[in-house]
Amino acid sequence: MDFLSKNLPYLLAGISVGGQYALIAIGYTMVYGILRLINFAHGDIFMVAGLVMVYSTTILPLYISIPLTIIVTVILGMSIEKIAYKPLRNSPRMSVMISAIGVSYLLQNLALYITGGLAQVYPTIPFISSPITIGPATTKVVTILTPFLMIVLVIALMQLINHTKIGMAMRSVSTDFETSRLMGINVNNVISMTFIIGSFLAAIGSLLYFSNYPSVIPTSGAMPGLKAFVAAVFGGIGSIPGAVIGAMLIGIVENLIKGVGWTTFSDAFTFVLLILVLLFKPTGLFGEAATDKV
Amino acid sequence: MSDKNKNVASTGNTVGKVTSAGGPGFGNKREEGLSGKVLLKVDGLKVSYGGIEAVRGISFDVPEGEIVTLIGANGAGKSSTLRAIVGLEKAAGGTITFNGAELTSMGTEQIVKNGITLVPEGRRVFVNLSVYENLRMGAYLRKDDLSADLEWVYSLFPRLKERHWQAAGTLSGGEQQMLAIARALMSRPQMIMMDEPSLGLAPIIVQEVFDIIREINRQGMTILLVEQNANMALKAADKGYVMETGRITLNGTGMELAENDEVKEAYLGKSHK
Numbered sequence: 004m005d006f007l008s009k010n011l012p013y014l015l016a017g018i019s020v021g022g023q024y025a026l027i028a029i030g031y032t033m034v035y036g037i038l039r040l041i042n043f044a045h046g047d048i049f050m051v052a053g054l055v056m057v058y059s060t061t062i063l064p065l066y067i068s069i070p071l072t073i074i075v076t077v078i079l080g081m082s083i084e085k086i087a088y089k090p091l092r093n094s095p096r097m098s099v100m101i102s103a104i105g106v107s108y109l110l111q112n113l114a115l116y117i118t119g120g121l122a123q124v125y126p127t128i129p130f131i132s133s134p135i136t137i138g139p140a141t142t143k144v145v146t147i148l149t150p151f152l153m154i155v156l157v158i159a160l161m162q163l164i165n166h167t168k169i170g171m172a173m174r175s176v177s178t179d180f181e182t183s184r185l186m187g188i189n190v191n192n193v194i195s196m197t198f199i200i201g202s203f204l205a206a207i208g209s210l211l212y213f214s215n216y217p218s219v220i221p222t223s224g225a226m227p228g229l230k231a232f233v234a235a236v237f238g239g240i241g242s243i244p245g246a247v248i249g250a251m252l253i254g255i256v257e258n259l260i261k262g263v264g265w266t267t268f269s270d271a272f273t274f275v276l277l278i279l280v281l282l283f284k285p286t287g288l289f290g291e292a293a294t295d296k297v
Numbered sequence: 298m299s300d301k302n303k304n305v306a307s308t309g310n311t312v313g314k315v316t317s318a319g320g321p322g323f324g325n326k327r328e329e330g331l332s333g334k335v336l337l338k339v340d341g342l343k344v345s346y347g348g349i350e351a352v353r354g355i356s357f358d359v360p361e362g363e364i365v366t367l368i369g370a371n372g373a374g375k376s377s378t379l380r381a382i383v384g385l386e387k388a389a390g391g392t393i394t395f396n397g398a399e400l401t402s403m404g405t406e407q408i409v410k411n412g413i414t415l416v417p418e419g420r421r422v423f424v425n426l427s428v429y430e431n432l433r434m435g436a437y438l439r440k441d442d443l444s445a446d447l448e449w450v451y452s453l454f455p456r457l458k459e460r461h462w463q464a465a466g467t468l469s470g471g472e473q474q475m476l477a478i479a480r481a482l483m484s485r486p487q488m489i490m491m492d493e494p495s496l497g498l499a500p501i502i503v504q505e506v507f508d509i510i511r512e513i514n515r516q517g518m519t520i521l522l523v524e525q526n527a528n529m530a531l532k533a534a535d536k537g538y539v540m541e542t543g544r545i546t547l548n549g550t551g552m553e554l555a556e557n558d559e560v561k562e563a564y565l566g567k568s569h570k
Contacts, residue, residue, distance in 0.1 A: 168437070175423050175434050181385060182421040187409040187438035187484065 008139035013262030014255065015137065019146040019215070021254020022153035026208030027231035028238070028246035029160070030080075030201030036177045036241040037197050039096060043103040044083055046228015047110035048202055052076040052209035053125065053219035054114055060126040069128075073206040080202025081195055089191065114221035122218035132214055145214045150251075152211070156204060157247055164243070169196060177241075226270070230257075233277045239290025248288065336361040336488055336519050337382070337413075341391035344377045351377040353543035354391060359488065359521050364514050366522040366530040366551065368564060369540035375523040376418055378540075379490050382521075383415045384408045396487065410438055412487035416494060420477040424466030428457050431465050431476055435483030443483070450479040453509060471502035478509060488519040495526045507533055527564035531555040539564075 027049055034042045055075045059068035087106050091099045131145040164170035175183045176193045183190055212227060213219055231246075234253050238245025253273050260269045280287060337359040344352040352374040359365045367375045380386040382393055384405040393400040400408050414435075423431050432450065436443050451458040454475045460468060465476055474494055481489050494510070495503040507529050514520050514533075524530035531537050534551035539560060547554065554560050 168433070171426065171430055171434060172437065174426055174430075178423050178425055179421055182417055182423070183434075184385065184405040185383065185409065185415050185417060186434045186480075187406050188434075189406050 010259065010262045011138060012140040012142060013258040015140055015142050015146050017255035017258030018251065019142075019149040019254070020212075020258060021251035022149035023208045023212040024227060024231045024234050024254050025153050025247045025250035026156070026204045026211070027227060028234040028250045029157070029243055030205050031232050032235040032238070032240055032243060032246040033197050033201050035235070037173065037194055038088070038099070040088065040099050040103065041232065042201075043100070043228075044087075044106035044110060045201065045205060046224035046226075046231070047107050047114075048076060048080050048083070048224070049205045049209045049212075049228060050114060050219065050221065050224025051079060051110055052206040053213045053223060054118065054123060056210065056213070057123040057125060057219055065126070065128060068126075069210065072210070073203060076206035076209070077199050077202045080198045080205070084194060084198045089194075111221045111225075118221060120221070122220050124218050125213040125216060128210070128214055131211075143215065145211055149211045152207070153247070156207065157243065160200065160204075161243065163200075169193070173197065230273050233273050233280075237276060237280050237287055239287030242287070242289035245287055245289035334361045335359070336396060337521065338394040339378070339382070339391070340394070342378065342381060342388055342393060343390035344374070344381045344386050345389045346377075350389070351543055352381065355538075355540070355543070355545045356391075357538050357545060357548070359519060360536075361519055362514075362517060363535040364510070364520045364522060364533055364551075366524060366534040366537045367540055368524055368527040368530055368537060368554075368560075370564075371525065372542070373540040374543040375540055376492050379415055379492050379521070379523055382408075382490065383413055385415075406438075409484060409486075412485075414481040414484050414486040414489050416477045416481045416489065416491040418492035418496065420470070420473045422465040422468070422473045422476050422480070424464065426465055427462050428460050428465055428468070428476060429462060431480050432457075432483050435480035436485075438484065446483055446485065450482050453482075453512065454479050471498050471505070474498060474502070474506055475509070478506075478513075482513065482518075486518075488521060489513070490521040490523070492523050493525060494522070495524065495529060503529065527560070528555070531560075 027045065030045050030048075031042060034040055034045070052072055052075075056068060056072045059071050063071065083106055087102045088099055091102055131143065131148055133144050134141055135144050135147060137147070162170075164173060172183065172188045172193050173196065175186065175188060176190055180190055183193070213223075216223075230253055231250060234249035235246045236249075237253070238247070238249030240246075253276070256272060257269045260266070260272055335358045339358070340356045341354045342352055342356070343350060343354050351372075355374070355378065357365070357367075367378060369375055377386060381388045382395075382400065384400065384403055384407075388401045391401070395408075395411060395413060398411055400411070400413075403411070423434060426434065432447060433443070436446070456472055457476055457479055460472065465473065468476060478489075478491070478494070491510070494506050498506065503526065510520060510522065511533055522530055522534065531551040531554050537549060537551050537554040538545045539547040539554065547557065547560065549557065555565070
């Protein structure tokens, strides 16, 4: 009982952060599934969503700035694909990856320029920022809300992918671009759709994540982005359930490590995990077997 | 079943001697009269890859309701021709006219919308999708009811119906080829192009594939067939073109070509009697 009451806050925080990582990780894993590209700019898209929220709430009421943040983030994700990745569609994969790294730095430096390097105070969203007491733990509503919202979104996404025509097209495109084109599928639209979904989820993740933190800085997206990326690799990149499970695990373990007083090592855990996965099971928990397409 | 089928349905330009047993024989054509209308007209088509011309200005016609075949050795430019027609490669020159529409400036999606479909070389079914989903993908551009056409392709390929919910990746090579053809039919094309449908299949399956090709043609489908298995292709075809290093060197009816000495020597094996 004593153990539980001591660790419950950390466990709750872990589940919540895990849910937020999951929302980011899905963006990584879906883009990889279709383009075989690690979208290194994804974490920064998440950060930009935070800044858009900061700036839009200074002049607009919340009920406008929240949807606006989501829309701007989606447009940003889509535009990045059109501008930085699409022209490189037939280039070696390495070129696209370098382009992604370039976009990542571009976004960080733009944010630095716009914010002047000052931490921007994240607005308080009523209700989800209000405190709530669960047994011995006091936390914010957002902590409890995150895992549920994440699960609802993931179920909706799985329905879309497994039971709709566009979902079928996404699965087709992920196996074979050319044959998909022969079916009359507009591959570029399907790719755009993937970026729309990924950015949408990153925007939601950003709203939840930053509600737990006081401020946004230009590098705010880097660490959650990296961790979500590790989660996607751990779960088996390309697999959505894998990304969710990986993210939850990383979120929870990280916070439990903080709970026992080893806060310094909580980030290290994530990256040691990455090394171990790459060494012993590079395809991750649910990754596709490394067979070549016939 | 045939006993002395000695078939080399594989790579290389030495096509073995094939004695097909059963199945419709030579020149077994549709009963109804052919319209004679040219559906696809290729004129001076050139395709190049990084400066190397794979197709060097070829011209041929595909009349409505017929089976036309392009035969030739590996690297003759047959596949490139099909890929250019369906817009997967950009034509470097010449025109492709289908039903009066000029295709060379269109994207693949539009060309498919215009009623052409390609059964790609190597089948390329979507291995992670079920048989049923593959068929749905074939009908991707259609917004009408698919049930009648599903029934139709399942009647052509009963084995696909048995494997309705199975992932396409679990099918055998022959079944995957059937699925690839069925998937193409689901788009309700006016013309179906097939790239090496017999490649890598057992002789008995090759025979089945050709029976199906004849059957769908008998039901009115125009077919442009590319094959290295020249014997089978020429037997099935109304008209044939022989391609060599990017040029058409010979043409004639399927039967004429099958009996042509040069063709016999080059593609049907010297010992052909």
